[in-house]
Amino acid sequence: MNDFSVINKRLPRVDAWSKVTGEARYAADLSMPNMLYAVLLQSPLAHAKILNIDTSAAKKVVGVKDVVTYKEAGTIHYGVSPARYDETMFCYDKVRYVGDEIAAVAAVDFETAMEAVSLIKVDYEELPVYLNIFDAMKEGAVPIHDDYPNNIGAEVHQEFGNVEEALKECDYVRTDKFVNKKQDGGFLEPQACLAHFDMNGNLTLYTSTQTPHYVQRTVSMVLNIPIGKVKVVKPYVGGGFGPKASANTIELAASLLSMRTGRPVKMVMSREQVFMHSRGRHQFYHELTTGVKKDGTIYALKNTCYLDGGAYSSFGIATVYYAGSLLGAPYRLPNMRYDGYRVYTNKPACGAQRGHGGVAARAAWEQQLDIIAEELGIDPIEFRLKNVREKGEVTCNDFNLSSFGMKECLEAIRDRSDWRNKKGKLPKGKGIGVACGFFVSGAGYPIYRSETFHSTAMIKLSEDGGTVELYTAAAEIGQGSDTVLTMIAAEALGVRYEDVKIYSGDTDYGVDLGAYSSRQTLMSGHAVKQAAEDVKKQVLEVLSKRLNVPVEDMDIKDGYIVFKKGQVDFSGIRSYYVKEHRGWAEQPGDDKLTFKEAARIAYIEKGTIVSAGAYKPGELGGKYKGATVGTSPAYGCSAQIVEVTVDMETGKVTVDKMTDAHDCGFAINRTNVEGQMQGSLSMGLGEALFEEVKFDEKGRVANPTFGEYRIPTALDMPNVNTIIIESNEPNGPFGAKEVGEGAIMPTIPAILNAIYDAVGVRIDELPVTSERIYNAIKEKERKK
Amino acid sequence: MKRIINLIVNNKAYEIAVLPNRTLTQVLREDLNLLGTKEGCGIGDCGACTVILNGRPVNSCLVLAVQANGCNIQTIEGVADGNNLHPIQEAFVEYGAIQCGFCTPGMVLSAKSLLEKNPKPTEMEIREAISGNLCRCTGYQKIVEAIQAASKKMKKR
Numbered sequence: 001m002n003d004f005s006v007i008n009k010r011l012p013r014v015d016a017w018s019k020v021t022g023e024a025r026y027a028a029d030l031s032m033p034n035m036l037y038a039v040l041l042q043s044p045l046a047h048a049k050i051l052n053i054d055t056s057a058a059k060k061v062v063g064v065k066d067v068v069t070y071k072e073a074g075t076i077h078y079g080v081s082p083a084r085y086d087e088t089m090f091c092y093d094k095v096r097y098v099g100d101e102i103a104a105v106a107a108v109d110f111e112t113a114m115e116a117v118s119l120i121k122v123d124y125e126e127l128p129v130y131l132n133i134f135d136a137m138k139e140g141a142v143p144i145h146d147d148y149p150n151n152i153g154a155e156v157h158q159e160f161g162n163v164e165e166a167l168k169e170c171d172y173v174r175t176d177k178f179v180n181k182k183q184d185g186g187f188l189e190p191q192a193c194l195a196h197f198d199m200n201g202n203l204t205l206y207t208s209t210q211t212p213h214y215v216q217r218t219v220s221m222v223l224n225i226p227i228g229k230v231k232v233v234k235p236y237v238g239g240g241f242g243p244k245a246s247a248n249t250i251e252l253a254a255s256l257l258s259m260r261t262g263r264p265v266k267m268v269m270s271r272e273q274v275f276m277h278s279r280g281r282h283q284f285y286h287e288l289t290t291g292v293k294k295d296g297t298i299y300a301l302k303n304t305c306y307l308d309g310g311a312y313s314s315f316g317i318a319t320v321y322y323a324g325s326l327l328g329a330p331y332r333l334p335n336m337r338y339d340g341y342r343v344y345t346n347k348p349a350c351g352a353q354r355g356h357g358g359v360a361a362r363a364a365w366e367q368q369l370d371i372i373a374e375e376l377g378i379d380p381i382e383f384r385l386k387n388v389r390e391k392g393e394v395t396c397n398d399f400n401l402s403s404f405g406m407k408e409c410l411e412a413i414r415d416r417s418d419w420r421n422k423k424g425k426l427p428k429g430k431g432i433g434v435a436c437g438f439f440v441s442g443a444g445y446p447i448y449r450s451e452t453f454h455s456t457a458m459i460k461l462s463e464d465g466g467t468v469e470l471y472t473a474a475a476e477i478g479q480g481s482d483t484v485l486t487m488i489a490a491e492a493l494g495v496r497y498e499d500v501k502i503y504s505g506d507t508d509y510g511v512d513l514g515a516y517s518s519r520q521t522l523m524s525g526h527a528v529k530q531a532a533e534d535v536k537k538q539v540l541e542v543l544s545k546r547l548n549v550p551v552e553d554m555d556i557k558d559g560y561i562v563f564k565k566g567q568v569d570f571s572g573i574r575s576y577y578v579k580e581h582r583g584w585a586e587q588p589g590d591d592k593l594t595f596k597e598a599a600r601i602a603y604i605e606k607g608t609i610v611s612a613g614a615y616k617p618g619e620l621g622g623k624y625k626g627a628t629v630g631t632s633p634a635y636g637c638s639a640q641i642v643e644v645t646v647d648m649e650t651g652k653v654t655v656d657k658m659t660d661a662h663d664c665g666f667a668i669n670r671t672n673v674e675g676q677m678q679g680s681l682s683m684g685l686g687e688a689l690f691e692e693v694k695f696d697e698k699g700r701v702a703n704p705t706f707g708e709y710r711i712p713t714a715l716d717m718p719n720v721n722t723i724i725i726e727s728n729e730p731n732g733p734f735g736a737k738e739v740g741e742g743a744i745m746p747t748i749p750a751i752l753n754a755i756y757d758a759v760g761v762r763i764d765e766l767p768v769t770s771e772r773i774y775n776a777i778k779e780k781e782r783k784k
Numbered sequence: 785m786k787r788i789i790n791l792i793v794n795n796k797a798y799e800i801a802v803l804p805n806r807t808l809t810q811v812l813r814e815d816l817n818l819l820g821t822k823e824g825c826g827i828g829d830c831g832a833c834t835v836i837l838n839g840r841p842v843n844s845c846l847v848l849a850v851q852a853n854g855c856n857i858q859t860i861e862g863v864a865d866g867n868n869l870h871p872i873q874e875a876f877v878e879y880g881a882i883q884c885g886f887c888t889p890g891m892v893l894s895a896k897s898l899l900e901k902n903p904k905p906t907e908m909e910i911r912e913a914i915s916g917n918l919c920r921c922t923g924y925q926k927i928v929e930a931i932q933a934a935s936k937k938m939k940k941r
Contacts, residue, residue: 016877019885020869020892022820022860029819186920188824188832188886238822238886239920271825478884478921671880671926678923679883706829706918714911714924 027192043095046699084313096311099276161335166300170291178364181692183281189238211514218247234505242352243279275704278348284360314351322357325630366435366749398621405663405727431758437745440632441738442519456510465600473512492532494556518738525733530613640746651774665729665737684747794862820860831917834890860889883921
């Protein structure tokens with residue numbers, strides 16, 4: 001046991017009461033006096049030139065206040081990576097997918113806006129539609145973006161060691177292919193926003209986003225408003241998982257319409273629009289060649305990947321790097337080559353989604369490693385244990401594993417799942433499988449090139465001394481960052497959890513790159529811890545002067561001042577405080593000096609007590625091209641065992657049991673860590689077994705509903721035996737690192753490996769539908 | 785043409801004029817300002833808009849307001865007793881059953897409806913009762929645990 005008072009415990013979320021009573025407000029719940037409603041006109045065609053846009057009829061509808069197209073919006077290009085700013089607020093030359101935004105109408109109510117938008121007439125000249133990467137890359141295909149004639153929007157070529165030479169030295173080499181399907185974020189809250197451009201020239205944008213900071217920059221750039229005049233506020237957000245990590249068209253359109261009309265403008269996406277906007281997981285086509293030595297040493301990996309990117313780049317430049325850079329890292333792999341290609345198609349843009357870029361690659365390779373282990377006659381856990389890296393090692397692509405509890409994860413799941421008595425010993429139709437996972441704990445670099453701090457934090461003590469006000473621009477999107485940051489502040493300062501009041505998700509509170517790449521606990525946590533330690537020092541310094549006790553002989557804990565060298569007479573401060581606060585609630589009465597009294601004295605002495613913290617990663621490894629994607633101050637890792645039942649008659653898979661160990665460095669809130677693990681596994685299970693965004697021949701999303709695009713229900717998900725491994729990360733606040741995304745990594749391959757154990761077939765295409773397994777079983781029987 | 789309907793919502797009587805195409809979700813949210821009822825899909829797939837109507841959990845997006853005329857409705861705002869949380873809400877807070885919170889109101893109401901009919905449900909019965917309420921954050925485990933805990937707590941009272 002440690003002697004922390006707040007962290008490492010199971011405290012309720014700071015927002016639990018608001019959320020459980022329905023009091024919590026999300027973007028769609030907001031309204032303002034005099035507010036207009038706006039809706040988008042989106043393209044019905046997947047690829048076409050725009051010849052003419054006629055908005056005259058729409059403008060005549062009674063109640064319509066404004067209609068905007070590219071003519072009003074301009075054509076400033078934006079996107080996620082500055083190297084691929086390939087989007088504009090509205091299409092001007094052509095449309096590139098069904099759903100591409102062409103115009104927006106603001107009206108006195110939603111129905112009027114909908115009626116008006118249906119009256120906008122657009123003339124198109126249809127172009128060939130490319131719904132898969134193979135057609136898009138064909139010789140002579142029409143470029144979806146002029147700058148990329150072969151529709152390959154990004155290419156990566158990296159080699160560490162010498163893979164061709166290394167493969168020659170291997171005793172066993174095999175090549176496998178693998179493909180997943182486009183996955184939807186599946187968050188419950190559709191995107192919504194409310195923009196208000198006031199008469200003083202300030203824009204306030206309330207929006208459902210993971211990244212207020214990036215939205216602020218994009219809005220400022222596209223609408224040409226000084227950045228200091230743009231304030232982005234994130235109310236409660238109903239999940240993001242990646243697709244809400246960049247600016248979207250409704251945020252820009254609502255802002256533009258508010259600037260033009262002088263009235264607040266609200267926009268809300270329908271569920272169908274969420275599917276069309278997408279930005280979820282790419283489809284990845286991997287081909288992996290792995291070479292091993294006789295004794296089971298993994299020696300070389302050649303990874304080729306084509307990504308179906310959809311119509312725009314979004315986060316895809318990072319994705320195409322991540323699909324290569326993360327793969328080999330958990331193992332002692334000296335030779336790795338990666339060739340990645342991200343291809344434009346006429347489908348909704350793909351972007352970042354939980355386990356960014358690495359999920360399909362991990363599924364493919366961990367299944368291949370399972371095959372190799374079997375070929376070599378080594379138990380798959382022993383095979384992995386033989387190859388996994390340990391703390392302090394550096395990967396061939398320069399990732400510094402400053403903490404790394406992979407071995408502990410594997411041993412824990414092996415022992416807790418009774419692996420030794422089950423593997424290979426279960427009856428036909430029942431199977432058990434294992435896999436490992438790996439992920440960054442915060443992107444080492446911002447998405448735009450800058451020396452900026454990644455997170456800042458500010459603490460102000462209320463002048464009465466009773467409350468610690470924590471200001472951070474970090475984005476609480478459901479993952480629990482408000483709770484974790486509150487706990488870190490309370491622990492570092494020495495006050496109680498309930499004494500800290502957090503204000504977050506507002507660009508006026510500082511810079512924070514936001515909730516993506518599993519960065520909030522480590523990066524924002526550092527900034528908060530620093531600010532809290534500084535406040536503590538300021539209070540103790542004043543106290544030191546008053547009481548004539550050296551600072552180092554005092555501490556603050558649980559809301560009290562601790563005198564390390566015996567009791568100190570503080571009756572002067574006590575009577576002074578009581579005199580000043582006559583009649584107030586909660587007078588200090590016990591025999592210990594409270595933080596509240598000390599903080600009040602500090603205010604009387606110095607004025608308002610404020611402090612600031614700021615964090616950016618130190619020097620990170622890797623000087624090669626693309627080293628910025630994948631390098632991180634710390635890496636999380638995990639291992640998982642899944643047990644399944646496969647119905648031999650129908651091919652239906654039921655996941656019976658999951659045992660998951662995750663090294664999160666140090667659990668700030670144990671309940672939250674388990675929640676992240678269980679949620680990740682559920683998303684992985686969905687992608688493994690049934691999630692697939694489908695398209696019809698015209699490029700329309702064929703299943704844009706939760707009825708037809710199925711995410712796991714309470715009946716699909718088994719209970720998970722969650723095991724928290726704490727390796728004490730030296731680069732993390734209190735030793736903490738990620739859990740939010742890495743936990744999804746082992747799920748799909750563990751399911752695939754369990755299916756093989758159950759029925760003896762390998763599936764190389766997701767989702768693993770009953771049909772796919774049934775056919776594979778029949779195929780196997782026929783070959784016998 | 786608007787029609788006058790009478791609703792009892794959280795034990796309070798309302799007489800409202802509504803257009804016949806307005807859903808109960810819309811009327812609760814926009815006319816009565818009960819914004820705790822969430823809309824996640826609008827077509828009855830996700831369960832975020834669940835309310836209890838005459839004792840049964842329903843997707844309020846699939847109920848036209850005029851159909852609810854004369855009905856007794858409970859929304860998330862009517863679950864707590866003033867500042868005292870209902871035992872289900874207490875358990876959701878304590879067991880970490882909440883992450884983003886968007887499914888939470890509907891989830892609490894489905895759970896409440898279950899426990900009113902079946903105070904000692906099995907795990908499978910709980911999972912079935914909330915299978916129409918989608919949650920992308922939690923993997924459901926802590927929600928199930930919270931409902932089990934609430935069931936025990938409510939028995940004691």
